[in-house]
Amino acid sequence: MARATRPRSFSRPGSWNEPGVENCRITPYEDGPLLVRGDFTITDQDGRPIESRRGTVALCRCGHSKIRPFCDGTHRAVGFRACGGNEDPRRAAP
Helix, strand or coil: CCCCCCCCCEEECCEECCCCHHHEEEEECCCCCEEEEECCCEECCCCCEECCCCCEEEECCCCCCCCCCECCCHHHHHCCCCCCCCCCHHHCCC
């Protein structure tokens, strides 16, 4: 039986309640993927690691990649559009 994992909570804006995660940076690219750099682990919904083999990976945001969760560049072919920053006006920087 698969166990669902609970989302982690933030201890302060921008940091997880987990050692070492402060060395990870996630950057949304305009009309493209999320770039993840640094010390990170990617897991499936059951907590099993997904091997990335790199210190920087691009994660799919368009949903059309053939190698999800990773980006394969298909966002360009399908005309994916997304902001390269914060899209939630409630969380906009002052």
